Amino acid sequence: MRWTHTLIPTLREAPAEAEIVSHQLLLRAGLVRKLAGGVYSFLPLGLRALHKVERIVREEMDRAGAVEVLLPALQPPEIWQQSGRYETARHVLYKVYDSARREWVLSPTAEEVITLLAAAEIQSYRQLPKNFYQISVKFRDEIRPRFGLMRAREFIMKDAYSFDVSDEAAQESYRRMYEAYTRIFARCGLRTFPVEADTGVIGGSLSHEFMVPAETGENEVAYCEGCGYAANVEKAVSAAPAAAPETSGGSTPAPEKFPTPGVQTIEDLTRPPYGIPAARQIKTLVYIVESRPVLVLLRGDDQLNEAKLAARLGTTVFRPATPEEVYATLGAHPGSLGAVATTLADRAVPVWADERLRGATDMTTGANEDGYHLRHVNVARDLRVDQWADLRTVRAGEPCARCGQPLRIRRAIEVGHVFKLGTKYSEKLGATFIDESGVRRPCVMGCYGIGVTRTLQAVIEQCHDADGIIWPVSVAPYEVCLTPLQVAEDSPVWRAAQQLYAALVEAGIEVILDDREERPGVKFKDADLVGFPFRVNIGEKSLARGEVEIKRRAGGLETVPVGQAADRVAMLVREARAGRGGTTGDSGRF
Ligand code: ATP
Numbered sequence: 001m002r003w004t005h006t007l008i009p010t011l012r013e014a015p016a017e018a019e020i021v022s023h024q025l026l027l028r029a030g031l032v033r034k035l036a037g038g039v040y041s042f043l044p045l046g047l048r049a050l051h052k053v054e055r056i057v058r059e060e061m062d063r064a065g066a067v068e069v070l071l072p073a074l075q076p077p078e079i080w081q082q083s084g085r086y087e088t089a090r091h092v093l094y095k096v097y098d099s100a101r102r103e104w105v106l107s108p109t110a111e112e113v114i115t116l117l118a119a120a121e122i123q124s125y126r127q128l129p130k131n132f133y134q135i136s137v138k139f140r141d142e143i144r145p146r147f148g149l150m151r152a153r154e155f156i157m158k159d160a161y162s163f164d165v166s167d168e169a170a171q172e173s174y175r176r177m178y179e180a181y182t183r184i185f186a187r188c189g190l191r192t193f194p195v196e197a198d199t200g201v202i203g204g205s206l207s208h209e210f211m212v213p214a215e216t217g218e219n220e221v222a223y224c225e226g227c228g229y230a231a232n233v234e235k236a237v238s239a240a241p242a243a244a245p246e247t248s249g250g251s252t253p254a255p256e257k258f259p260t261p262g263v264q265t266i267e268d269l270t271r272p273p274y275g276i277p278a279a280r281q282i283k284t285l286v287y288i289v290e291s292r293p294v295l296v297l298l299r300g301d302d303q304l305n306e307a308k309l310a311a312r313l314g315t316t317v318f319r320p321a322t323p324e325e326v327y328a329t330l331g332a333h334p335g336s337l338g339a340v341a342t343t344l345a346d347r348a349v350p351v352w353a354d355e356r357l358r359g360a361t362d363m364t365t366g367a368n369e370d371g372y373h374l375r376h377v378n379v380a381r382d383l384r385v386d387q388w389a390d391l392r393t394v395r396a397g398e399p400c401a402r403c404g405q406p407l408r409i410r411r412a413i414e415v416g417h418v419f420k421l422g423t424k425y426s427e428k429l430g431a432t433f434i435d436e437s438g439v440r441r442p443c444v445m446g447c448y449g450i451g452v453t454r455t456l457q458a459v460i461e462q463c464h465d466a467d468g469i470i471w472p473v474s475v476a477p478y479e480v481c482l483t484p485l486q487v488a489e490d491s492p493v494w495r496a497a498q499q500l501y502a503a504l505v506e507a508g509i510e511v512i513l514d515d516r517e518e519r520p521g522v523k524f525k526d527a528d529l530v531g532f533p534f535r536v537n538i539g540e541k542s543l544a545r546g547e548v549e550i551k552r553r554a555g556g557l558e559t560v561p562v563g564q565a566a567d568r569v570a571m572l573v574r575e576a577r578a579g580r581g582g583t584t585g586d587s588g589r590f
């Protein structure tokens with residue numbers, strides 16, 4: 001390919017909208033262009049890199065025994081109602097209307113479609129196991145599309161769905177996908193780590209996310225360097241001490257009401273004249289869960305983890321109550337709320353409490369009367385708790401639940417997600433089979449996603465320097481860029497470049513020939529910005545000595561006789577290809 005034949009609109013400056021380096025480089029290297037927020041066009045080089053990621057995904061899915069299908073993006077809303085997700089996933093569903101005002105849903109994922117397909121086409125255990133995958137455009141109405149392809153409204157996802165006869169067999173399908181994912185990301189030159197994950201609105205019992213550690217990631221991972229434990233903070237647990245240490249010693253006095261005019265927050269009560277540490281306070285939150293109020297109690301210094309709450313409630317349809325709803329529920333405004341049995345009287349609101357409050361004594365909490373709190377509250381004796389659960393978010397430094405070493409927390413990008421689903425969808429949508437003894441049973445399912453476009457950008461986020469992208473050879477738009485410093489038809493430099501180009505193409509190397517009439521500096525800068533793994537500089541002076549220069553984008557320069565250049569470059573490219581992407585890709589601990 002000649003540079004002037006394709007379209008590589010490089011930019012000197014990053015557009016102001018691009019906040020993170022990979023987004024800036026996508027735009028600066030001319031790989032994508034924005035049409036609207038979260039909606040991008042792929043330009044020729046971006047598409048080439050994307051196709052390479054897709055190819056790796058296909059090869060590894062096929063190797064793992066999955067079979068490719070292509071499912072519709074336009075889906076009838078009825079199937080979402082049937083699965084129950086028309087409501088629970090409504091925040092992300094794009095709805096469109098045809099000329100008859102009939103509603104359609106644009107696919108954010110495809111559990112419903114594939115499960116219905118399996119329901120229609122699979123009847124017998126003899127047809128199982130099956131794992132279907134597709135690589136296709138998905139649509140999600142993201143509240144905050146940002147960071148380019150990282151969180152887009154329209155993006156490419158590989159989604160796969162396994163169907164098995166038993167839980168044990170489903171476990172094996174899960175394991176195969178987990179291994180395929182490890183290989184896929186390593187082949188893309190990405191360093192990823194599997195971490196335990198929340199199953200969220202998808203549901204299911206076991207789940208891992210594949211994370212790329214990055215300061216710009218939107219996830220937080222808690223991990224332990226001692227034993228290798230790693231989990232999304234939405235799911236992570238620690239061995240933080242369960243109860244606040246008793247300060248009064250011996251038996252605690254009865255709760256005592258005291259005036260706290262103007263106190264609105266936990267923080268307010270820590271200050272004089274009160275001086276009550278946050279750890280000795282009870283935080284009382286009111287949520288509206290599917291239109292009914294629920295109280296959630298935590299230690300004052302802990303934060304509610306909404307993903308854990310959702311998992312325990314079994315629904316994601318909840319929100320913090322408004323001040324009016326709070327008043328209607330407890331007869332007091334935020335700032336003076338509590339769950340001491342006497343102050344709740346006969347209010348029928350369910351009370352959930354975080355495990356860390358269990359057994360706590362001498363605590364302070366709101367009196368359900370504006371401007372008053374209660375002290376000397378003994379949780380076991382005085383509170384009315386209906387459900388105990390782990391509802392708090394872990395913090396860095398807390399002891400690991402497995403080995404006791406301090407947990408660390410790091411930001412990361414989620415590029416893939418594997419779930420063991422069980423029979424949730426197969427039961428709702430009728431994906432059953434007749435087993436060996438003639439009994440009809442629901443298929444045991446798994447589902448497995450990779451953000452293909454997000455993965456592409458994650459590679460850039462991980463592989464770049466101040467000059468631009470440093471593509472691993474496995475996903476580079478071209479493997480080699482030839483940079484002749486003269487392009488006049490009759491110049492020896494141009495002739496040498498053309499010969500080298502022809503020899504490399506013949507050798508099966510993907511090469512782009514920079515045939516622009518530009519200054520050397522401009523050509524070098526652009527090649528470095530786009531990040532081709534190898535650049536061959538052909539200049540008048542070195543050619544007069546019979547030599548050309550081979551420069552590796554990742555570092556390293558060598559001079560070779562022009563007659564040997566094609567062989568040498570081809571060898572270097574083949575070595576890099578065999579090196580599985582060229583960069584790290586190790587699967588060590590987080
Ligand atoms: P997130 O938590 O980032 O919103 P998710 O957990 O909702 O993602 P999944 O349903 O697990 O996403 O989708 C599978 C994969 O698709 C994710 O691991 C991610 O790589 C990718 N993905 C999800 N949402 C987006 C998006 N808006 N833009 C680009 N890729 C996405």
Ligand code: MG
Nearest residue numbers: 209414416417
């Ligand atoms: Mg996910």
